[in-house]
Amino acid sequence: MKKLAIGIDLGGTNLKGIVLGSDGERRHLTRIPTQAEKGGQQVLKNLLSLIGVLIEKSGDKDSVIGVGIGTPGFIDSDGTILGGAENLPGWRGTQVFEPIMEQHGLRATGGNDVTVAALAELKFGAGKGVNNLVCFALGTGVGGGIVINGKVYKGTHGMAGEVGHISVETDGLQCSCGQKGCVEMYASATGIVRLARYFAAGEDSPLAQIAKTDPDAVTSKLVYGHVAKNDSLALKVHHKATQMLGKAVGITINTLSPDRVVLGGGVMMAGDVILEAVKKYAARHCWPEIFEQCTIVPAQLSEDAGVLGAASMAFDEFQ
Ligand SMILES: [Zn+2]
Structure with missing residues (x-):
């Protein structure tokens, strides 16, 4: 059966998300404002709500294997933002994976935004x-x-x-x-x-x-x-x-x-x-x-590299 993964690209202006199929099919590309100026907790709230929207749009929650997140700065393996994200005030120290599990029952993984874009280039772009x-x-x-x-x-x-x-x-x-x-x-x-x-x-x-x-x-x-x-x-x-x-x-x-x-x-x-x-x-x-x-x-992918790489990372880790 086809599996799905959610990919999120966290930018200073917009939060973008996609539902990616295990066959590479791209669905439901969605963006909402990050509201970075309102601080880390608001950004997390918006992130959780975007994941909810994408689960809803997928129409098949049972097929969603997990969430991948590309973020500015550093994120450690348990989902804590370690810093280096100057465009997101208050984002440092935020724990991201636990609330996703609590609210949506999904495992999450993540990486720096360019790291996930590199994975996207390998899977879909200049590094195919x-x-x-x-x-x-x-x-x-x-x-x-x-x-x-x-x-x-x-x-x-x-x-x-x-x-x-x-x-x-x-x-x-x-x-x-x-x-x-x-x-x-x-x-x-x-x-x-x-x-x-x-x-x-x-x-x-x-x-x-x-x-x-x-x-x-x-x-x-x-x-x-x-x-x-x-x-x-x-x-x-x-x-x-x-x-x-x-x-x-x-x-x-x-x-x-x-x-x-x-x-x-x-x-x-x-x-x-x-x-x-x-x-x-x-x-x-x-x-x-x-x-x-x-x-x-x-590079071959521009806009969508972040969401595609983030979702690919979820497939790599959870499939
Ligand atoms: Zn330097």
């Missing part, structure tokens, strides 16, 4: 057909997720995969994690904007003019729009960001020897120009024999 994959998500920060032998690798306390905090520059920029020179400081959307403002002083290009007169107008999208026009500042930023990212990707490939490295997140809207530069720089930080066995590709 391979066993070992690492995701770099270039957004406000740089998130990461690792899948080994087809299963999410969570590490000892559910905190594995923080590739964004690989330190790529000795005595580099100070990161919020306490280290210096984390790749997130250079290759995230925020990092790219920071580099553009920093390098603008020594440049006289159209982008430099904008960065000097209206620094708030600089976005990673604007920078990459100017890369396409060969703007000297934009190119300088692009080289620095992709050198740093390439180094982190190369270190990761050397360490794990994955089949695929998947680059996703908003910054990757710029596409091939980033991909090609990262391939070039990653090769310099990796054994050639290991590098040759790995392909670096763009």
Whole structure:
């Protein structure tokens, strides 16, 4: 008989959920506001109510084997949020799995949002057909997720995969994690904007003019729009960001020897120009024999990666 799993993607703005069939059928994609500003307990209440709605919509509670949750930050194996979710005030310390069992009688599992997205890419997207994959998500920060032998690798306390905090520059920029020179400081959307403002002083290009007169107008999208026009500042930023990212990707490939490295997140809207530069720089930080066995590709799933990966995680653990 076909089994069902519920997948939840917890975002700062919306809570998204899906009912996924064991055959890959996607049903009842639903979203409700997270109401993050009302605190952790309200977010939990909304999460429980969304699960209730999805059970109802499935029309077949007995076939639902469990719930998977993708959350910002870290979640440990018993379902306690350990931190790292700055966009959800009061979410840290919240116990998530027990209330799901109490209220809905379902087992739950979970992982960091990029970790579950990595699993989704392996099952349905850029990693279809391979066993070992690492995701770099270039957004406000740089998130990461690792899948080994087809299963999410969570590490000892559910905190594995923080590739964004690989330190790529000795005595580099100070990161919020306490280290210096984390790749997130250079290759995230925020990092790219920071580099553009920093390098603008020594440049006289159209982008430099904008960065000097209206620094708030600089976005990673604007920078990459100017890369396409060969703007000297934009190119300088692009080289620095992709050198740093390439180094982190190369270190990761050397360490794990994955089949695929998947680059996703908003910054990757710029596409091939980033991909090609990262391939070039990653090769310099990796054994050639290991590098040759790995392909670096763009993510294929955008919006739905979180819910699909979360539900897939429930199948992996409870089926
Ligand atoms: Zn860091």
